[in-house]
Amino acid sequence: MKAIIIDTFVTDLSTLHPTTAPLPKLWSPTDVLIRITHASITHVDTLYARGQHQNNRRHAIPPFTLGLEFSGIVAQSPAFSAYRPGDRVFGSALGAYAEYIAVPEALLRRVPRGWGLREACALGASGCVAVASLVGERGAGVRAGESVLVLGAAGGLGVVACQVAKAAEARVIGVVGSAEKERVVRGLGVDVVRYDTPGWEEGVRVLTRGEGNEEGGVDVVYDPVGNVESSLRCIKYGGRVLVIGYAGRHGVMEKIPANKILLKSAKVIGYRWGEHGRRFPHEAERVWDKVVEIAEKGEVKAVVYDEEYKGLESVPRAMHDVEANRVWGRAVITIADEGEVLEEMKASNGKAKL
Ligand SMILES: NC(=O)c1ccc[n+]([C@@H]2O[C@H](COP(=O)([O-])OP(=O)(O)OC[C@H]3O[C@@H](n4cnc5c(N)ncnc54)[C@H](OP(=O)(O)O)[C@@H]3O)[C@@H](O)[C@H]2O)c1
Known part of the structure; x- marks a missing residue:
């Protein structure tokens, strides 16, 4: 697969480019493999690429695949998983600027009813930060x-x-x-x-x-x-x-x-959502549930920046736009077409072509 990998932190974002990488490994029995269709560019990604975020001392140390927010289609899941191949999901985990990502199912959510994959990607974890800090248990x-x-x-x-x-x-x-x-x-x-x-x-x-x-x-x-x-x-x-x-x-x-x-x-x-999620996973579950509930009620809508970013090659351009303060809402990269991914899966008996 293709992925944008940080082997060493960069100073110039235009040097970022997709390279060939092995498929992510399913490390734990709860891991789900996702074919990524969309990924967002967040302010944190621009810091991660340069090694300027507090997490670059602990959780995001090279080599790692860049990108934190994604949506896509389940390609493989364990037999007892709540997710089946073909399900549309979104989530937040390191490794989103890639064609595939493997994540524990607790980090995933189904795309809210009535939402598209692009919109769910733009919502990403922003809903969790807002719900937890504004109206949550410790905010x-x-x-x-x-x-x-x-x-x-x-x-x-x-x-x-x-x-x-x-x-x-x-x-x-x-x-x-x-x-x-x-x-x-x-x-x-x-x-x-x-x-x-x-x-x-x-x-x-x-x-x-x-x-x-x-x-x-x-x-x-x-x-x-x-x-x-x-x-x-x-x-x-x-x-x-x-x-x-x-x-x-x-x-x-x-x-x-x-x-x-x-x-x-x-x-x-x-308020620090990522660390709260690591320390209080049950609380984070409730926050995610609330986010999906208000998204399905239409109380929260995605705001997607109207520039088109196609393919992993467009990540540096989108990152420049974020750094230049041009973007409103979320810049979303289209990595794969949903229809084509589902066709591929149908042709290979419900599984993604890996
Ligand atoms: N605590 C947490 O759990 C958590 C989670 C995720 C992200 N974050 C942090 O939250 C911050 C925002 O992330 P984001 O992804 O929303 O970033 P973003 O999409 O790039 O938005 C940042 C906004 O800040 C405004 N801005 C920039 N410089 C400004 C200035 N000098 N004065 C006033 N406004 C300014 C910009 O709007 P204008 O054009 O209007 O200036 C821009 O819309 C980042 O620092 C990120 O690390 C925290």
Whole structure:
């Protein structure tokens, strides 16, 4: 099969290219082999390729196959598995920029009813991060009627967080940096504030002023860009800030004067989905179930960037687009055509041609 393998971390993303690799091994009796049809480009993939992510010290050490989010068709599964060859699935695991991936079935979900493989791929784990951190057992505990400010609202995580907060009956305000991204986020039915306008934090307070909240400010900020200082300015007294990521920091971490937390009696909550999944797998199962439930109800829809990326060869171009901040929603690579994969499987008696 073809795969994009990181033998050594790269400095130039254009040097990434697919090479021939052996089919992934089914290491555990619960492993399922998937023929990948789609893979997403996330901010984390750009860091993994360069060795700049915290996980590059523990979980993603070369050599490894790049890519974290995929959808596809089950090619082989153990006899007792809940999945059968031909099932349409999506999931999140290292090794998505390849024609095949082998993953424990706990890391898979069926494509939500009414969804396509491309859309399910774009949802990926973003739904889990949003559900777990905004309304899950250890997150910010967003309640109906509260207000939630989503930074990086047009990003892969942001578009889903806006919808999850809306489904929780919160009032949602998305923060974006361009007219094109404003259009995308307004399309989700939420208010928008532009961070390229000086003093935008004051704009948030003005928008949220009202009876019982005379100073203005939101109850919760969801921050995947790394702007806790502005987040603290945007919350009301006693508000919560969810620290989710650092997409806007180019590797330089923010330092926050602790008095800014105290002055607002703020709660600053870090949330790390991958590590939570490793430590609390049963909780992660419940989060996945909730994500699929709200996806099937139509409370969350995929937002797929409208550029076409075909084949593993297009991964470097899509990664450049992500790094250049051009992409809204998720950039999705088409690796194989669903119809052709199913035809191949039919021709080889229900199994994929391996
Ligand atoms: N905690 C977790 O469990 C978890 C899980 C997955 C990912 N993450 C992290 O979450 C972050 C976001 O990931 P993603 O895949 O959503 O990234 P993404 O799709 O690239 O989106 C990032 C967004 O950030 C905005 N942005 C970039 N620079 C900015 C700046 N200086 N100020 C304000 N906004 C800025 C961009 O929108 P504009 O054009 O509007 O600026 C963009 O839409 C990453 O740091 C990733 O590592 C965390």
